[in-house]
Amino acid sequence: MMVSMDRLSATESEQAVEWLRQTGQTSGFMTGFNPGGWPAQVWLLHAMYQNAALIGPQTHHDARRSVIDRGAVEPLMIGGVDLDAASTVSGVPLGYVARPNEPWIRLRWSEYLDQIGGSLQSPHDVPPSIRWFPRGSWAQSVSPPPEGSLDEVTWYTLIDVLSEASPLGQQCFAFYGSLPSRDFEAVEVWRGSVGSLATFIDSSLHDFTPTNVWAADRGSSIPITTSLRPRSAAHTS
Structure with a gap:
């Protein structure tokens, strides 16, 4: 049975994040740290998917308006404000996303960019992010890469890579920023083996992957930003 991660006490958590402070x-402490000075880094592009049966001009916003207009669902109202009428549904999920079942299939960033007339290899002014794609609502046939968290496929692939590259029993820390943890009072840090990261979504009771993960000896660090960027950076020594 896989051992889960343990949450540190308030004092231990403060000590663990001192180097980030x-x-x-x-x-x-809200959206995650991106410590510099690493000799190498790699971008992790969060997974997206496509359903060929839905290919067409309709967007996620169109689909939402359609079910509202048919009376199938009620508009989202907060404080008397109709948020559906005042905003655009982009279709971009926020938080951890499980791999969808068929007929949804994996759509690589390069494949999607080719479909919309772009290119993964073209010069870009910013690192991999939502700004690489057209603004507005995504096509209904595409499930966009999530923001603020790794998705299931990318998360478990990362864990496999880290486990293979780490010494047996390598300990690591996992930190949650206050936005994904929804706790603006306490610093939340967990500790466990690299392999125990696989139990993290269940053991932490969060619907986001950790904001930062780093080896106990700080030989590597994974900042997973919670801003509007469907990618994460892995740094290693």
């Missing part, structure tokens, strides 16, 4: 990134 010293980066001076004031927003880090």
Whole structure:
């Protein structure tokens, strides 16, 4: 049976993140840290999927308006404001997303960019992010890469790579920023073996993967941003 991660006490958590605090990134405790100085890094492009049966001009926003207009669902109202009427449904999920069943199939970033007349190899002004794609609502046939969290496929692939590259029993820390944890009072840090990261979604009771993961000896770090960027950066020494 796989051992789950253990949440550190408040004092232990503060000690564990002290090196991140010293980066001076004031927003880090909310959305995650991106410590520099690493000799190598790689971008993890969050997974997206496509359903060929839905290919056409309809967008996620169109689909939402259709079910509202038919009376199948009620508009989302907050404080008397109709959010559906005042906003555009982009279709981009927020948080951890499980791999969908068929007929949804994996759609690589390069494949989607080719479909919309772009290119993965073209010069880009920003790192991999939502800004690589057209603004507005995505086509209904595409399930976009999630924001703020790794998806199931990318998360477990990352764990497999880290487990293979790490010494047996390698310990690591996992930190949650206050936005995904919804706790603006306490610093939340967990500790366990690299392999125990696989139990994290269940053991932490969050619907996001950790904001930052790093080896106990700080030989590597994985900042998983919770901003509007469907990608994560892995740094290693």
